[in-house]
Amino acid sequence: MQNFNDLEEGIKSFWKKNNIPEKVRKRNKGKKKFYFLDGPPYATGYIHIGTAWNKILKDSYLRYWRMRGYDVWDKPGYDTHGLPIENKVEQKLGLKSKGDIDRFGIENFNQECKKYATQFIDIMNEQFENLGAWMDWKNPYLTLDNDYIEGAWHTFKIGFEKGLLYKDVYPVHVCTRCETAVAYNEIEYIQLTDPSIYVKFPVYGKENEFLVVWTTTPWTLPSNTGIMVKPSADYVYVKVGNEILIIAEARLQHVMEKVGLGGYRIIKRVKGKGLEGLKYEHPLTDVFPFIKRLQNAHRIVLSEQYVSLEEGTGLVHTAPGHGQEDYKVGKENNLPIVSPLRLNGTYNNNCGRFSGKYAKSADDEIIEEFNVRGLLLYKEKITHEYPKCWRCSTPLLYMSVPQWFFRVTAIRDKLIEENNKVKWYPDWAGKRFEDWLRNLGDWPISRQRYWGIPLPIWECDRCGKSRVIGSVDELPQKPKDLHRPYIDEIEIECECKGKMKRVPDVLDVWFDSGLAAWSSLKYPKNKELFKSLWPCDLEIEGPDQIRGWWNSQLITSVITFNERPFNTVLFHGFVLDAHGNKMSKSKGNIVQPEDVVAKYGRDTLRFYLLSSPAWDDFFFNWSDTENVARTLNILRNTFIFIKTYVTKKPDRRPELKVEDKWIISRINSILAEYDKNMQSYSQYKSVQTLQDFILNDLSRWYIKLVRDRVWPNYDGKDKEAAFYTLLKISDMLLKMLAPITPFLAEHYYQELF
Structure with a gap:
């Protein structure tokens, strides 16, 4: 069977020598516009069969619309910031932590990040072009360009002016290896084995009377400031030997069998509502010094919504600094919000002998503290789904750290309204996106990292007033490069005569790519080009972009323009192996596009990949x-x-x-x-x-x-x-x-x- 490579190489040379793609663009210039927006892949490595499918799909439709006589906007793009790049550079340089990066130097580190990204842009351009993809490879849009960064600042300031920007100490997922917050749409999950324990909290002023709680996160027990009960549920006081245990009646038999306690009898029943305000003692007060300083803590609070009678004891350990549900209930009941952790996941200096210990590794020691006090009823190991960092796979910790947020909940209804105006192929993909939008929380937009679009907020070191910058023209000096550390050197004089210094965070990398529909057109500087193209006629991406790129695009577009950024979306699946398994090095089932091309040629690969519905997974x-x-x-x-x-x-x-x-x-x-x-x-x-x-x-x-x-x-x-x-x-x-x-x-x- 003939391999078509020689024929294809000849045609590729013909196109390049005669500049055919550019001639086609010129032939259609000035005709009806077709604005295609290329979702920017991370410039972190060589393409794989999935990215090949993505670009081949895009190219087939762009070629079709050109042949229909449309003036097609076909500028490719690349995501060049964020942890995907930083992690690769850290591996290359042997850097293990943010401390290592600080010692290496922010300027040196970011220069290495830029070098790494631009190197792979050239490589990926060549690989995509080799598959026959006709795009404007000489002029890609890059999220690292100054004009693009200004576009981000423009949107950020509009969000501020609309009252959508706020700062709060709020529990967010944190990657302790990358030492930064991780947004809801960046979380992936793994199966993790953790302790599952039943422990007793002594009721204040009562001898041998205890509240029984269950948890799979012993490391959060020092931060406990309340216990939730369900107000409508029945709770029982159970006599066991010389102790009295308080448990939800619906969970009594299960818990007693689990912990191996028999011969008990119920001596009192009460509704959860009747337990409200009941005080208890924190067992670890003598171990963690900060607990002694807490006020208005360690009491029962009510929650109909967040207390389940399907698991646990019906009494829920509440650490408002380590979970969103706990935080909400804690705020409503004026419980202290405690999170005694550093960004690297270690206990801070207020934690006695636990100071400096990695919290999740301290589970067994904390369990033992309960055990030696006679407060451990039962322990076992369970395997459950647990969040991990999307880039380095480190298990995430929920902790409260100061972050900047966009109040997405305030525009959620508008997001859903605008999505309903989009034509999705297939329809069910649009419904899936709507389901995602309906459950959106506020967006933690700041990241405690280095290589990214700098957060355009300056704060005064004297009066604490902050100022949001929307363009370079608003700065007293104009640096040639808007990245760190150069932007950090710019100070603004405050009205109080103090010095305003930039908040040293960068923006979530999903904010970067979310701006592509207008920042890639150099908006707001080039308003005419923007007006001639906006909004996008077509976008083609995979299922991970439901919570990723399409999510950030729609949010930032509604913030900026109060409307959707795209009219039509084609949703495609994943490329899997012949048995429907995800491809991975460990399984040895990876198929590289260049291997298919070497054996059969480019057009064989294209014809094959285009022969199935785009929205189905491709086996x-x-x-x-x-x-x-x-x-x-x-x-x-x-x-x-x-x-x-x-x-x-x-x-x-x-x-x-x-x-x-x-x-x-x-x-x-x-x-x-x-x-x-x-x-x-x-x-x-x-x-x-x-x-x-x-x-x-x-x-x-x-x-x-x-x-x-x-x-x-x-x-x-x-x-x-x-x-x-x-x-x-x-x-x-x-x-x-x-x-x-x-x-x-x-x-x-x-x-x-």
């Missing part, structure tokens, strides 16, 4: 690839036959035979179907229809029917009709194939026409 199978290669070989042989035997191009349409009329009618019908399918983003139907036409109508039927009519020694009157028909269907077929198999289409079009 890559080498035997299916082989079958596609056979189809393209049949196509090749068909065109070789036509080139060999069609020796004349008729000047006019001759009288056609019935088989000629039939095949022309068939391809006209196929063209109508093709347009309908491409315009409804069902390219797989176009591919399947063309494959059926090539294998059956053209190769197995029509070619066999006219073989004798095109023979060199044949001189019948219907020979010219066969020539005419073969050329006509070749012209139409090659044009339909051009978005799908552009190399073969270009080659045989040049050969025949």
Whole structure:
């Protein structure tokens, strides 16, 4: 079976030598606009089969719309900031912590990050272009450009002016390895084994009377300031030996069997409401000094919503500094918000002998503190789903740290309203996005890192007043580079004559990419270009962008313009192995696009990847690839036959035979179907229809029917009709194939026409 690589290399050289993509752009310039926005991949490494599928999908539709005469905006983009880049550079330089980065120097570190990102931009450009993707590779938009950063500041200030920006000490997920907050849309999950314990809290002023609670996070017990009960539920005082335990009646039998206590009897019943305000003693007061200083703490509070009778004891350990539900209930009940941890996950200096210990590693020691006091009822290990950092896979800790937030909850209804104006392919993807939007919380927008868009907030060291900057023109000096550390050197004089210094955080990297629909156009500086294109006509990305790019785009767009940034979205799945498993090095099932190209050629890969519904997961199978290669070989042989035997191009349409009329009618019908399918983003139907036409109508039927009519020694009157028909269907077929198999289409079009 022939490999098409030599043919494809020749066409690739032809396109490059003759600057064909640019000539096509110029031909359509000034015609009806088609604004395609490329979702920016992280510039962190070589492309894989999933990113290849993504760009091939995009390229097929961009080629189609160009052929329809549209002036297509096809600028590629790259995400060049954030932990994806920082982590790669840390690995390269052998840096293990933020302290290592500080010692290496922020300027040196960020220069290495920029160097790393720009290096892979060139590599990825070349890889995508090698697959036949026609985009404006010489002029990609980069989130590290100063103009792009100013676009981010512009949106940030609008959010501030609309009253959506606020600062709060609020529990957020923190990666203790990266030492920064992690937003809700950045969280991934792993199966983790943790302690599961039942412990007793002594009721204040009562001898041998205890509240029984259950937790899987012993490291948060020092931060306990309350215990929740369900006001409508029944609670019982249970006599066990010389002790009295308080437990929800609905959980009594389960708990007693679990902890191995028998011979108990109920001596009192009370509604949860009746327990409100009951005080208890914190068992670890003599171990963690900060506990002694807490006021208005260690009492029972009520929560109908957050107390379950399906697990635990019906009494919920409440640490408002380490969970959003706990925080909400704590705020409502004026409980202290305690989070005695540093960003690296260690207990701070207010924690006695636990100071400096990594909190999650201290679980066993804290359990033992309860045990030696006779307050541990039961312990075991459980495996459960646990959040991890999306970049370094470190298990996350919930802790309260000062962060800047966008009040997304205030615009949530508008987000849903604007999403309903978007045409999603398929419809259910839009519904999935709506479900995500309905559950959005506020967005922690600040990150305690280095390589990113600097947070444009300056705070006064004297009066504490803050100022938000929306452009470079608002700064007293204009640095050539808006990144750290140069931007950190700029001070602004406050009205009180104090010095305003920049808050040393950077923005969430998802904020960067979320601005692409306008920052890539250099808005607000270039308002005319923006007005001529906005909003996007098409975006094509995978399922992870429901909570990622589309989420941040819609939020930032509604903040900036009070409307959606895109009109049409094509949602595509993941590429998996033949058995539906995720590809990974450990499983040894990774397929690299260059391996497929080396064996079968670029157009075989393209035809194969475009042959299934974009929104389904794609199960890559080498035997299916082989079958596609056979189809393209049949196509090749068909065109070789036509080139060999069609020796004349008729000047006019001759009288056609019935088989000629039939095949022309068939391809006209196929063209109508093709347009309908491409315009409804069902390219797989176009591919399947063309494959059926090539294998059956053209190769197995029509070619066999006219073989004798095109023979060199044949001189019948219907020979010219066969020539005419073969050329006509070749012209139409090659044009339909051009978005799908552009190399073969270009080659045989040049050969025949």
